[in-house]
Amino acid sequence: MKIFDSRSNEKVDLKNKTIKIYTCGPTVYSNIHIGNARPILLTDVLVRFLNYQNIEVDYMMNITDIDDKIINKAIAENKTEFEITEKYIKEFNEDLYSLNIIKPNRMIKISEEIPTIESFIKKLVDSKKAYIKNGSVYFDLKNNLDTYGSISKQKIDQLISDDSLSEKNDPLDFALWKSTEVGLNWETQFCKGRPGWHTECVALVDKYFKKELDVHVGGIDLKFPHHENERIQFFGMYQLELSKIWMHNGSLNVNKEKMSKSLGNIVNLRDFLKSNSTNVLRLLMLKTNYSNPLSITDKDIEDANKWIAKVTNTIKQSIINENLELINETSSDYINEFESFMNDNLNTGQVITLVDKIVKEINSEISNKEFSDLYKQLVKILEVLGIEIKLITISNVEIKLLKKWKNHISEKQFKEADEIRNELTRIGVL
Known part of the structure; x- marks a missing residue:
C-alpha cells in the first residue's frame, strides 16, 4: 500500500507488520463540526482497510483537555474546566459511535500525562534544544533551521511573528511549557503552569510508540505550525523523523464557501446528523480524494441521500432473491479492482465509482431475471468504507x-x- 507523504511529496510504502497511527484529537470545549470529522473518518477508513488486509493496527488519538478556549468557556458558563471537558469528552465519544468509528486503541487525555510531558521537555532542555526563561520553556528554533519547514514547505526567513514576548530568544521560538496560574496548572521543576499545545502530541508519541510512527493524520490546517513544531521537537531530540508518512486531508467548503467561524457557516456534526445519516456524511467525504479540498452543497447532500437509498435497495432486492433461491454464483470479480484503488493512496473516489458500476450490473441482472450473489462483493466493499447497510433478515x-x-x-x-x-x-x- 502506498500513501502520499506531505513531507517528501511522494507516495510512500506502508508495509510493516504493525502499523502505528496517530491522529490529532479534539480540543474539548465544544462539539465537533463536520470539518473536524474529516480526518477522523479518513483514519477510520485507513484502519478498516488495514484490518481487512489482516494487518495489525496500533492507533492512538489525544484529547486536548487543557487549553485557553476551555478556560474561557468555563468562565463564560460559570463552571469548572473539568465540568466543561468531561461534558464534551462524553459527547465526543457519542459522536464517534454515531459516525460508526472503530475507536482508537488509546484515547489519552493530556491532563493525565503531565509527568510524561514534563519529562520530554526536560530532555530537550538538557540537550540544549530548548531553554527556560522565567519558568516558561521554549524550543530553540535557530538550532534546527536546516530541517524546519519540511512538512509545510515554509521558509524560516519568510516567517513573520507578531509575538512581542521579549523573554524569548527569537520571536519564532514556541512554548513547550507556559508559566501561568490561570486555569488548570501544575507545579513542575520549571514552574507552575501548563504544557504548550505543540508538545502534547509529540510527548505522547515518544512515550507510547518509542520509535517513529508509520502514519500521522490531520487536517491541512495543522501542517503549520502544529505538525511542523511536533516534528522538529522529535527530530531535535533523536535526529529521527517523527512519522514515516504525514497524511493530510484537504479543507472543507460548504455551499461554495470555506467553513469558518468568521463566516458563521460552521456545520455542527450533531446538527448534520439530525437530518442525514452517517452513511451520507461518509459518502460526501469519500467521493473526493482525501487530500483535495472538499465542497459540500445542499445538492450534494440530496444526491448522497438518493445514492444511499439506491444502494440499499439494490442489496435488499438481492437478499430477497437469495431467500427465494434464485441466486447463482457470479462470474464478476471486482475485489481485486477495489483493493488496487485502496492500495493507491486510499483512492476512495474511484471505489465509489466502482460501487456504482457494481450496482448497475446487479440491477441489470435483476431486470433480466439473471440473479447472482454479486451483492456480497458490494457489501464487503461498503464495510471497508464504513458505510453501514442494514442487511434484512427474512422469516x-x-x-x-x-x-x-x-x-x-x-x-x-x-x-x-x-x-x-x-x-x-x-x-x-x-
Whole structure:
C-alpha cells in the first residue's frame, strides 16, 4: 500500500507488520463540526482497510483537555474546566459511535500525562534544544533551521511573528511549557503552569510508540505550525523523523464557501446528523480524494441521500432473491479492482465509482431475471468504507408471502399481487 507523504511529496510504502497511527484529537470545549470529522473518518477508513488486509493496527488519538478556549468557556458558563471537558469528552465519544468509528486503541487525555510531558521537555532542555526563561520553556528554533519547514514547505526567513514576548530568544521560538496560574496548572521543576499545545502530541508519541510512527493524520490546517513544531521537537531530540508518512486531508467548503467561524457557516456534526445519516456524511467525504479540498452543497447532500437509498435497495432486492433461491454464483470479480484503488493512496473516489458500476450490473441482472450473489462483493466493499447497510433478515412466513407475490405476478393476478405487495411493504420486506 502506498500513501502520499506531505513531507517528501511522494507516495510512500506502508508495509510493516504493525502499523502505528496517530491522529490529532479534539480540543474539548465544544462539539465537533463536520470539518473536524474529516480526518477522523479518513483514519477510520485507513484502519478498516488495514484490518481487512489482516494487518495489525496500533492507533492512538489525544484529547486536548487543557487549553485557553476551555478556560474561557468555563468562565463564560460559570463552571469548572473539568465540568466543561468531561461534558464534551462524553459527547465526543457519542459522536464517534454515531459516525460508526472503530475507536482508537488509546484515547489519552493530556491532563493525565503531565509527568510524561514534563519529562520530554526536560530532555530537550538538557540537550540544549530548548531553554527556560522565567519558568516558561521554549524550543530553540535557530538550532534546527536546516530541517524546519519540511512538512509545510515554509521558509524560516519568510516567517513573520507578531509575538512581542521579549523573554524569548527569537520571536519564532514556541512554548513547550507556559508559566501561568490561570486555569488548570501544575507545579513542575520549571514552574507552575501548563504544557504548550505543540508538545502534547509529540510527548505522547515518544512515550507510547518509542520509535517513529508509520502514519500521522490531520487536517491541512495543522501542517503549520502544529505538525511542523511536533516534528522538529522529535527530530531535535533523536535526529529521527517523527512519522514515516504525514497524511493530510484537504479543507472543507460548504455551499461554495470555506467553513469558518468568521463566516458563521460552521456545520455542527450533531446538527448534520439530525437530518442525514452517517452513511451520507461518509459518502460526501469519500467521493473526493482525501487530500483535495472538499465542497459540500445542499445538492450534494440530496444526491448522497438518493445514492444511499439506491444502494440499499439494490442489496435488499438481492437478499430477497437469495431467500427465494434464485441466486447463482457470479462470474464478476471486482475485489481485486477495489483493493488496487485502496492500495493507491486510499483512492476512495474511484471505489465509489466502482460501487456504482457494481450496482448497475446487479440491477441489470435483476431486470433480466439473471440473479447472482454479486451483492456480497458490494457489501464487503461498503464495510471497508464504513458505510453501514442494514442487511434484512427474512422469516419463513415472509418467504412464503414473497413466493406467493411472485407467483401472482407471473400468472398476471395483479390485484392479488398488489395486496401481498402492500403487506410486504408494511412489514418492511419491500
